[in-house]
Amino acid sequence: MTLITEMRTLLTVITEAAVEELLVRDLDKLGVHAYTVSDARGRGSRGVRDATWKEVGNIRIEIICSRPLAEAALLHIQTRYFDNYAMVAYLHDVEILRPEKF
Amino acid sequence: MTLITEMRTLLTVITEAAVEELLVRDLDKLGVHAYTVSDARGRGSRGVRDATWKEVGNIRIEIICSRPLAEAALLHIQTRYFDNYAMVAYLHDVEILRPEKF
Amino acid sequence: MTLITEMRTLLTVITEAAVEELLVRDLDKLGVHAYTVSDARGRGSRGVRDATWKEVGNIRIEIICSRPLAEAALLHIQTRYFDNYAMVAYLHDVEILRPEKF
Numbered sequence: 001m002t003l004i005t006e007m008r009t010l011l012t013v014i015t016e017a018a019v020e021e022l023l024v025r026d027l028d029k030l031g032v033h034a035y036t037v038s039d040a041r042g043r044g045s046r047g048v049r050d051a052t053w054k055e056v057g058n059i060r061i062e063i064i065c066s067r068p069l070a071e072a073a074l075l076h077i078q079t080r081y082f083d084n085y086a087m088v089a090y091l092h093d094v095e096i097l098r099p100e101k102f
Numbered sequence: 103m104t105l106i107t108e109m110r111t112l113l114t115v116i117t118e119a120a121v122e123e124l125l126v127r128d129l130d131k132l133g134v135h136a137y138t139v140s141d142a143r144g145r146g147s148r149g150v151r152d153a154t155w156k157e158v159g160n161i162r163i164e165i166i167c168s169r170p171l172a173e174a175a176l177l178h179i180q181t182r183y184f185d186n187y188a189m190v191a192y193l194h195d196v197e198i199l200r201p202e203k204f
Numbered sequence: 205m206t207l208i209t210e211m212r213t214l215l216t217v218i219t220e221a222a223v224e225e226l227l228v229r230d231l232d233k234l235g236v237h238a239y240t241v242s243d244a245r246g247r248g249s250r251g252v253r254d255a256t257w258k259e260v261g262n263i264r265i266e267i268i269c270s271r272p273l274a275e276a277a278l279l280h281i282q283t284r285y286f287d288n289y290a291m292v293a294y295l296h297d298v299e300i301l302r303p304e305k306f
Contacts (some may be wrong), residue, residue, distance in 0.1 A: 003177045005193065012298075014240050024145070034146035036116050036160065036190075042227070044238035058240065064192065075207045078301055088240075088305075090268065090298040091209065093113075094192040098178055101190075105297065136248035137217050138262065138292075151229045166294065185288070190219055196216075196294040203292075 003078045005095035009070035013061045013077065014040060015087040016037055020059055024078065027063070035063045042086065055082050056086065064094065107197035110204045111172035114177065115163045116142060117189040122161055128182065129165070132175055137165045144188065157186070165204050166196065212306045213274035217265045217281065218244060219291040224263055230284065231267070233279055239267045246290065260290070268298065268306050291306035 005096055015023070020037065027035070042058040063073065081087050096102055115125070122139065131139070145159040165175065171177055183189050198204055212286055216226070224241065232237070246262040267277065274295055285291050 003173045003180075005176075008192075010194075034144070036142050036144055036162070038140060038142040038162065038241050038242060040242040042238070042240055060240070060242065064190065071207045074301065075143070075211075076209075082302070086267065088300075090212075090214070090300045092194065092214075092296065092298045094194045096190075097176065098184070098191045105275045105282075109280075110294075111292070112296075131208055136246070138244050138264070140242060140244040142262070166292065194296065196296045198292075199278065200286070200292045 005097060006099040007053075007089055007093050008064050008096050008099070009067045011063045011065065011070045011073055011089065011091055013063075013089045014042065014058055015061070015081070015083055016028045017057050017059045019081065019085050019087070020061070022060065025082065026076060027073055029078065030076060031069055032063050032073055034063060035046075035061055037061050049083070064096060066102070105199075107199060108201040109195050110166050110198050110201070111169045111193050113165045113167065113172045113191065114121045115165075115176055115189065115191045116160055117163070117183070118187055119159050119161045121183065121187050121189070122163070125163065125179070125183065128178060130164055132178060133171055134165050134167060134175055137163055139163050140141065144166055160188075166198060168204070209300075209301060210303040211297050211298050212268050212303070213267065213271045213295055214298045215235065215267045215277055215293065215295055217267075217291065217293045218262055219265070219285070220289055221261050221263045223285065223289050223291070225233050226287070227265065227281070231245070231277055234249060234280060235273055236277055238268060239265055241265050262290075268300060270306070287306045 039060045144159045244262045
């Protein structure tokens with residue numbers, strides 16, 4: 001038995017927990033019907049001189065899909081969410097099995 | 103001092119929490135003796151018309167190892183688990199230090 | 205509207221929860237002012253014959269930044285932490301939007 005993998009795109013979105021339901025409904029309309037979500041904390045400082053760190057409750061949403069769908073989702077996120085929510089989103093390629101599932 | 107990295111493969115498995123012990127025992131036999139596990143939630147919809155979302159308790163298992171070992175592990179997972187458990191597995195390359203550890 | 209992405213480097217550090225504050229202060233001095241942290245468990249066995257598994261409370265710290273900054277951070281981590289703490293660190297490229305933020 002040999003291992004035959006195919007490439008898909010992993011889209012990761014790290015954002016405020018409050019955005020989850022809204023974002024997921026939008027993604028569903030674009031064709032993203034399954035994802036993994038986990039809890040995270042976002043932290044940032046105002047630079048070395050200001051030792052104050054803010055910590056906020058975040059979620060990480062991960063979606064494996066085709067490159068075109070990942071781009072459509074990211075474009076939508078950029079247009080709809082980036083101005084109003086704390087959000088980081090990034091893409092990279094992964095190798096998967098069972099390509100018909102993604 | 104310069105930074106000399108080497109490539110290894112990161113294998114990520116997202117699956118039902120109940121599978122952890124079984125899977126880890128199998129991976130250990132294949133030669134995977136260390137891994138990181140974290141909690142996640144898997145969600146999926148039945149499409150836009152049916153607004154019902156299922157949410158299930160998942161775990162994410164991450165293993166950094168050589169490409170051949172990652173492929174052997176993935177092949178085993180495919181053969182042994184894919185038919186009976188909700189499971190997503192994917193590979194991608196990462197750069198690491200201290201290659202003797204992986 | 206088109207999607208124009210740029211490459212950045214994702215640095216992931218998995219280590220003991222107790223190191224977080226120390227590490228973050230060091231990273232801040234190097235120029236890393238924002239990151240995501242999540243909880244994880246590290247597990248390892250002593251090999252197939254010894255069925256005893258150790259499980260430890262870990263954190264995963266993720267930083268998206270330029271390649272030079274990721275290398276500087278990884279080099280610092282290697283020099284300062286690898287001998288004294290249980291720590292795994294790895295790099296890989298990701299595509300991001302809003303490059304001015306990273």
